[in-house]
Amino acid sequence: MEAGSISAGVALDHHDDDHGHHHGPPMANRSSRVSHEILGMLLFIISEIMVFGAFFTAYFFIRLVAEGHRWFPFEGYELPVAVAGMNTAILVSSSLTMHWAQSSIKNGNRFGLKAGMVLTSLLGLTFLFIQINEYIHIGFSPQDHAQGTIFYGLTGLHGAHVFVGLTLLVMVTVRAFRGHFSPEHHHGVEVPGIYWHFVDVMWIVVYTAIYIV
């Protein structure tokens, strides 16, 4: 695993050569096998899971506890289960292409990295596009009833995460085409990759809760 950004010994040596006495920070001891970048992302994902958890709490109350609780389909409101199911397939396949990009750079395959990143970004973009299209044709708004509120709440929250994930992916793609990353230094691909996988898994949970159950 590559050296963390804090503990780059390279910078230390460089300073020593240039200035003699003056030197940068001592190299931090690595007290865990996990690098702090990966750990930071995993902890952030715990936080993200709790954000979704709070929305799922609302979902639970609105669907099962509130007075007048009910769920789709009702009064002619229906959810496009099949379209969303296809969208799910698109997002899941983007996780596979992401994995391809990650394992490519680990093996030094630059073409695989670039192609994987472009494919993943495109699939993510398609997902968002279909999602927005679904909003336009769904026939109710969050202002209509609490069911609409939580539908838009959960899918919108997830959509926002797809958007953030896509932004990260585009950055990684740009850097990949500019020749960054190597088999030794690929945290910049790996960390956004973890986030993208999280966004995918979360969608499966959201899809199951909203459309299927």
Add this chain to the structure above:
Amino acid sequence: MAARLRGPGMTRAFLGTLIAIAFSYVVIIIMRTWYDLNPVVDGFAVLELSLFLAPIGFLIGLGAFDYWFYWAAGKKTVADDHSSHGAHSWRDYFKVNTDHKVIGIQYVVTSFFFFFVGGLFAMLMRAELAQPGRQFVDPNTFNGLFSVHASLLIFLFIIPVFAGLANYVLPLMIGAPDMAFPRLNALSFWMLPLAGIMMLMSFGAPGGSFASGWTAYAPLSVTAPEGQVFFTIGVQFAGASSIATALNFLATIITMRAPGMSFFRMPLLVWANFSTSLLVVIATPFIAVSQFMVFFDRSLGFNFFNPGGAGDVLMYQHIFWFYSHPAVYIMMLPGFGIISEILAVKSRKPIFGYRMMAFSLLAIVVLGFTVWAHHMFVSGMQDWIRVPMMITTAIIAVPTGIKIFSWLATLWRGVLHLDTPMLFALGFLTMFTLGGISGVVLAIIPVTIHVSDTYFIVAHIHYVLFGGSLLTIFAGVYYWFPKMTGRMYDERLGKLHFWTTFIFFNATFAPMHVIGVQGMPRRVADFAEQWAGWNLAISIMSFFLGLSALIFAYNMIASWRGGPRAESNPWRALTLEWLVTSPPPIFNFDAIPTVVGGPYEYGVPGAVHGVLKGGAEVPQPAGATASGAGSGRGAPSAAKDEE
């Protein structure tokens, strides 16, 4: 001027703020034109979008995101760029600084600023409550005062001041050169003053400041005047700041400990912040979401809490308290850590039951998530939830009790040094025990039903947050003052501060138990004639309590400017932060120390916690400001001459 506008700094930050507000204007005009809404410019809509975007514009202008922007654009970035590290003049404290020591001081000073503002609001409230009837403020302003008082002191003082103290000492304690994510650390600090300023700005909103308490219960907060959004959005920034800091602490503690520092050789302050950070990472998203839902309901007409649209009002309280009950431990556990450090050092004894102290922290983390509905006994929720919540609430007193008794056992037959930090630690021990006991009393459902929304609750929360948290904060600030500033504080003033605080704190809040049990309602600007005597006494005592804080302020400012120089280890403590000069050199250590023993072996002959390379001698670091501090006594010899 053009160069100042291009380079990161305050000038560009204000420009960024203006651009963000202009941008909000444009977005609102475009959106409202798109949806055919009249009028096209809606002041409240612009305000609400600005409240989200202006702080972000400020942060971009300040330069908090510069590095990431370079990274995102695919430019070459130097991960180890230390150009914004360390402070050479006071101006560096107003910049984005990546040095955890600078950030720690930024945090502590900022949060004490909000402490004094929040305290001032308390003084205004007590002035109003000195007599029955209306004195100085109208009821709505009064509601605003207690709401802003609580919000500032919780979100802008207690939570961040602990983060600030830990920011300063935690990397030193575990032998790390900095935090794991220095740039994220700087960003989390800078979100904080913005949140505080936003909450203060709410007084200028039409309809006055937010006035629904720091709990902002729906549907009150959904229908309240515009001032409410300053809370709704301000909390987002304070919350994001605290989550970012927490994951920074966790990553630092897990990946950057010095060689030899196993988890069970960590000082308890590190354990305490580890547990607190877990709580923050897991719980804080819930308050962020609860306020987002309020925002959506009030600004966009969503139906989360609207029963008319099949929403659920009580859901707000469940989501809110699922954060806000763990939050009371977020506000207490770091204090536990501070007290563990001070009691062991000042009674020259190993801490009693080190492992149980660590495990009880983790137990509190787990149990803290199982008690939230005890805040809702009178809310009309399902009856069957009450008794389980009562039982879990009583159980959570057990790990806390373990800590109290371990501290007492630490004191037992110790050589007590009754200086200021120790006095505050002992004051905490007694006051927090009283507050904890009234907490257990409140866990009993019939009692809660009787005293709900009375001054008994006010007394309880001030015994745990003032008598508990604030006394630990004072203890910690005095204890690490020499390390942080390189100067000694005035011991006589410190003791005077302690005794005035301790006496007038009790004189102010103890009587509230009595009038609470008699039924005086809280959060009301007026009260019945029968409590006039008590309230006048409480108000007078509270003014003296307010004055006692001025002694602290004077002591801190005067000692920082002209106190005697501090040696590297004035308390003869073993933990690693005392191995380096006061204040520590810019990168903390010349070489990472090695840990060879437990952190609390006081009075054990020959015990060593950590050694710097080349023996236990303190090195002469380049650029150290404290003269002669480098030759401070080595920790092991200090421990030896005690016995």
